Amino acid sequence: MAEDEYTVEIDERLCKGCFLCVWTCPVDALRESDRRNERGYRLPEYVGGCRGCRQCELICPDLAIEVRRKGEGS
Amino acid sequence: MAEDEYTVEIDERLCKGCFLCVWTCPVDALRESDRRNERGYRLPEYVGGCRGCRQCELICPDLAIEVRRKGEGS
């Protein structure tokens, strides 16, 4: 499998585990994990395959996601 | 001219001289007069020819008009 063109970063401090990102991703590049953050919310995780549509970024109610094209600054 | 079938009574205490009755009468059976009531309002007067349409009665803002078919009680 070719290396992803994008990175998907989730700010664990902000995430509240609603999994809307998981719901919206058209390519299932995100999924629920069992990891919890400090406040006890379960976190999503990036499993690869992002196509950079940024839908997860835009829907996240907690502004916790940043999708970046590799090699680009933020 | 045949005698009118209707009487048109104007309660002078109530009339405020707006002449909407005069305006509405389809047969010009009412007209402005120069008589004034106690409060100084000019009064309309009945000049005959009423056809009993009761439009004057219904439009009068001061409930001052009563149209009666002759020989009928009120």
Place this chain on the structure above:
Amino acid sequence: MSGRVEFLQGNEACAEGAIAAGCRFFAGYPITPSTEIAERMSERLPEVGGVYVQMEDEIGSLAAVIGASWAGVKAMTATSGPGFSLMQEHMSFAAMTETPCVVVNVQRGGPSTGQPTKASQSDVMQARWGGHGDYEVVALAPSTVQEMYDLTVECFNWAERLRVPAVLLADEVVGHMRERVILREDVETVDRELPEEGEEVREPFPLEPDDLVPPMPVFGRGHRVHVTGLTHDERGYPATDDPEVHRRLVRRLCNKVRKRARRIHESVGYDLIERESDLALVAYGGCARTVLEAAEELNATVFRPRVIHPFDPDLVRRLLDGYEVLVVEMNLGQYVEMIERALDAECVHALEYPGGYPPTPERVIEEAERLQG
């Protein structure tokens, strides 16, 4: 007291008290920390055949309550500071039209949106002075969940007896705490006096009715009355140009409450725990709980009124003259201004305690000691 023993929130007890008092109509608009009253009413009223309606705002809520009252039904609303502010025009209307109704204000921190979930007693003066014009209301302040029940009943009774708006001046402390409450079955309820059904009432607002309160010609019973917030004569007709009509009307509206101040205080009751001390503590509502505890420690006298309005300066004078008085309130000094009117202002001190919680007993003791030392 016989009745069901329950462990309820003050707000829930208030709703139960209303139903026990005969309330069958509630119109409201949610607002923290009073919302549980509306919520419980929405569940309970249909069970007893009553109507719950959530209005578009607080202005409409009190309007609907007044409307229901003129339909002959005991009616209530509940709110908190911001909503109570919006109700003031209709408090004034209810007073003018002599409409029995109950308004619960579960006080939270103000001004403005302030501290929506925290306790306060900063609407005490507003209860009397919030609307325009001269009028009087009855306002009662509960200190326990049981009193949320009992004083709600009292509010209905005084509202009906006097044909006035009655205010339950609660606060978040008692509104949100849970305690044992006996849902009394033996509550005494008072119903407004009605004229004979089917009789046209030609003088619905007589100048000098018995006890200053005329019977209430509610709608739909053939009384054919006109009710207006304008200054009106005995017939209920607008008479806005006659100074004498206005004077007699508003004086009666005030006097029917003012002249009963003592009777209301005595009937609703107050706590007076007299101890051998130069110091008397005064507190009411949720804050009084602290003060009762502190007074025990301090061996000081305590006065806890349940009736906030009408104020009875003579009573206060009789009870508290000669003491150094410390008034403890969750605000920046409101009831204390009334006490100052009754007593020598120099002997009256205040522990002003806004912030969202009553002071601890320790804080009150500290203040009392500072005062005495």
Place this chain on the structure above:
Amino acid sequence: MSGRVEFLQGNEACAEGAIAAGCRFFAGYPITPSTEIAERMSERLPEVGGVYVQMEDEIGSLAAVIGASWAGVKAMTATSGPGFSLMQEHMSFAAMTETPCVVVNVQRGGPSTGQPTKASQSDVMQARWGGHGDYEVVALAPSTVQEMYDLTVECFNWAERLRVPAVLLADEVVGHMRERVILREDVETVDRELPEEGEEVREPFPLEPDDLVPPMPVFGRGHRVHVTGLTHDERGYPATDDPEVHRRLVRRLCNKVRKRARRIHESVGYDLIERESDLALVAYGGCARTVLEAAEELNATVFRPRVIHPFDPDLVRRLLDGYEVLVVEMNLGQYVEMIERALDAECVHALEYPGGYPPTPERVIEEAERLQG
């Protein structure tokens, strides 16, 4: 005083005073007997480049005024009792957000719709206590058409100086009468202090600003501030759970007015006509005209405050201690309750005179004579 001599209605003079004070925004809703203020503003403001807008109600009117004030423009509304009741939530909001604004209440007979075209002073306590929560306002009462002009200017100045809502507590007597008025050109106007333009203001609500009043970071100048009616910290951010933040905030909001009580009274001025007598008459607003005349006849001392709120009990004590005091008001006893706090209640008497007109001097003399034995 230099300026144009005019013969105007009090309400018209008020509008002219506002424009002289720099008011460039008026939002209102018509109501008798204040409407002429709106009417004149609708004509005059466009002439001087200002905005007149008639809102959908009084709630919206004061909201728009507060909005305009945050846009950096001096703004005002005018109303009477029923509308003033509707404005109470926003009085409380203006106090909490420290928004300079002026609210004119031309008082008419209440409660409720009452006597729409008749004079009254029955919203005096409402001006201070009408909204929920602890806050303070400045309220001034004019007795002449000239004072309708001058005290409107003072209202703007105190509103801007203290960042508070200021109330012109007028009444139908002075609102509707016509008198000579000098539209002074030399009015001293005060403008709020502003932070440097373009500078982000990180602490718009410092805990202890100079004189307790922080500069006002109006919108559109790059300050990037958040303004809320919730209890807020120095940064303006909601902090509704911290008792200390709330306490410090509301104490400052009240103290910036309370601590200046004397200064405000001295700066705005009051009438004290001392005569050799045991009797002092107290009156304000339209009613004071009667009392000044009666006092001359009675050879009694007169105190006429122009500042109604904040009350200064020390000043009153200093001026009136030792007198038998007769307070004359067009209501059922409001200002007199404040006087009772300051003086020995037994020496304080009231001529309560609702009904739509001030008492005649003869009526006051009669009352004074009855009192004196």
Place this chain on the structure above:
Amino acid sequence: MNWRDLIRWERMPHILCPGCGNGTILNVLVRALAEKFEAGELDPDRTVLVSGIGCSSRLPGYVRLDSLHTTHGRPLAFATGLKLANPDLEIIVLTGDGDAAAIGGNHLIHAARRNLDVTVICSNNLIYGMTGGQVSPTTPEGAKSTTTPYGNPEPPFDLCELVMGAGAPHVERWTTAHPQQLKRAIHRALERDGFSFIDVLSQCPTNYGRRNDLKSPREMLEWLRENTSTKDEPGKIRIGILRDEERKPFHERVHELIEEVSGDEEGG
């Protein structure tokens, strides 16, 4: 029952100005009511008038029925309480353009949404009459009023569009130049179960006409007659029945719920 028995004659003549459209509305209303009472379709002892504040809102005070003259803008909120607390009452709300649509706009749209069973007769004289002629939310653009001395810069509401947008099922518009049609409209409104709104374009000669080149009541009625049409004609205001649907009224929904919950057919 004769309409004369419905007037509080001891209060007549009323305070309205000469030629005021509110007078015609009063006239038409009492006749419509008398007819309904006469026919036994309504009970005068259970018919209630509710109004706010304004010249139009003074009308209930002249009618010998139970009536509640409330605060400015709020009659529909009071009516909501009356109707829900006693569903047997037949409620007619008399209001003005300012009362209904300026300060009272919110109660208007919510009553329409809920389908509160009341008949609203809005005397729409395009002005605040009672307070002496200030602009109202129905004053035409450019018109003069005491607070629009340079002409009204605000676009007005179409009150019928507004209440229909809020969900009102029965909406009509007539004018005081159409008293017969107005009477029939009131009959229809009283017959409908649910929210009926009648927008009555009306004349305020004192405060609107004078300032807007319509010197007499007659000129104003002439204008109303000429500028309205029961058809969609360009440049004319549409009058007539604008919507007439059936929906269950609010009090029935509420009382059905109560019966269901309380198990009591009588609703307690």
Place this chain on the structure above:
Amino acid sequence: MNWRDLIRWERMPHILCPGCGNGTILNVLVRALAEKFEAGELDPDRTVLVSGIGCSSRLPGYVRLDSLHTTHGRPLAFATGLKLANPDLEIIVLTGDGDAAAIGGNHLIHAARRNLDVTVICSNNLIYGMTGGQVSPTTPEGAKSTTTPYGNPEPPFDLCELVMGAGAPHVERWTTAHPQQLKRAIHRALERDGFSFIDVLSQCPTNYGRRNDLKSPREMLEWLRENTSTKDEPGKIRIGILRDEERKPFHERVHELIEEVSGDEEGG
């Protein structure tokens, strides 16, 4: 400008519940704004957020712009003052269904009528979120809330119909399941001179979903996606651009009048 510069990070995480639609609205809004600022089409120093009270109304407190968090229901009245007093301000009003259409309904319809130049984003979650889940004027019939334990007996508003009935020229409806479209709608609204209303169907998982068989935020979005359509489909809620007209905004009318009267091009 990067959208990150528009967030008051020191206040994050915000107080909204997990999966709250208001969060998505905040997200979309700050990105739309950042794009406008970046393009030089708007000036951040002159862009102002105004809100009432409710969860949705908390959003301005997280955005690093001038913002006014007012009283429940009144943001549009405050905005009227701001805009008229300083027409250079670009004003965005963030409101909820309760804030805009219950207590605030009157200001909503009057702002629409006047064509006040603001962009209204109404987070319509069909419930009062902030106070714990009471019925709102957009709660569907029969739905459960803490004050409709037996199901809601009231018919809801269609907010878009309501504001169109009041005269609003630019009206769109989207949902939080359509963030891209919502962002474009916000762009359009900011570009329009005049009253723009965006009804955003949004989710309150805590207080609406839980009581109405929509257990998770995802189920709620699924519901929103499935029950809405940009075409008129039976049984579906219509989303999209519902009206897009041009009319002169209110502040321009007022300031033209001022210029005319004062003879001052600058309006004083």
Place this chain on the structure above:
Amino acid sequence: MRKEVRISGFGGQGVILAGVVLGRAAAVYEGYNAVQTQSYGPEARGGASRSDVIVSDEEIMYPYVRRPHYLVTMSQEAYDRYAPQVREDGLIVYDSTLVEPNEEHDVEHVGVPATRIAEEQLGLRIVANMVILGALRELTDLVSEEALKRAVRDAVPPGTEEVNVRAVEQGARGVRE
């Protein structure tokens, strides 16, 4: 000097304006103190209308007219209502076109056919108020003619200054003759 004046008539005759003009003349152009009041409200709708003015060289405190020195009246209703209140040493100036004086009122009366003068000599019925005001001034010297005319010019609708000033003059002439 302190004089109480009541100007009365029915709605539409301009009695309010007449009072305002008189007060303005006194306060702005004569340096007197003057207070004008009137009654508002339902009672002021239709029927009798009145405008009260107090003119004084001292401060005017209580602002309402109690017993007028001068009553100007342009309608029978107003005459009947207010004539009994006039002071014994007072004066009643009435529009003789419209008012029939009553012998019972034992104060000085002067009749001026103000409405007729307005209609016939000025061609404008509605300036009768200024005619009678001119007459009052002439009879009482409450303010100077010059002051009154200046106040008239200030207060009447633009474009009608001249006819109103002429009305004042005609009124004066009417009682001088």
Place this chain on the structure above:
Amino acid sequence: MRKEVRISGFGGQGVILAGVVLGRAAAVYEGYNAVQTQSYGPEARGGASRSDVIVSDEEIMYPYVRRPHYLVTMSQEAYDRYAPQVREDGLIVYDSTLVEPNEEHDVEHVGVPATRIAEEQLGLRIVANMVILGALRELTDLVSEEALKRAVRDAVPPGTEEVNVRAVEQGARGVRE
């Protein structure tokens, strides 16, 4: 006897209900006085949640918990925040599935794997609150087991009475063993 109890955890664990049940048991079925309070508002959204109960055989005036005798805690965050406030002679009952106690807090600790018991023995994670409440009762005898069970039956959603009562029993067993 006057005992202050704080029950804490995160939102959704039912700590409020646990407090209400305890208070109800004491006030309704034991004839004690009891006051239950909790914190409302933004601070109560997400994160730590708590329910305070005071049980006493005398009148309870000041209603808030100052220094708890007993701390029941079902989350680390709550444990960390509230453990330091417990009285020296107090007791901390913690859900050992979720909380790691801290040696620094020198008061008696009892761990109960409430969440595990709820999940494994009752098949319903959300009754962990009743498990730990049962444990508290067993350890403190604050109210009788009977009283507690009756209160549970009153307060839990209809249909879930039995599982909740069993949870109480399992909690008691968990500390008895």
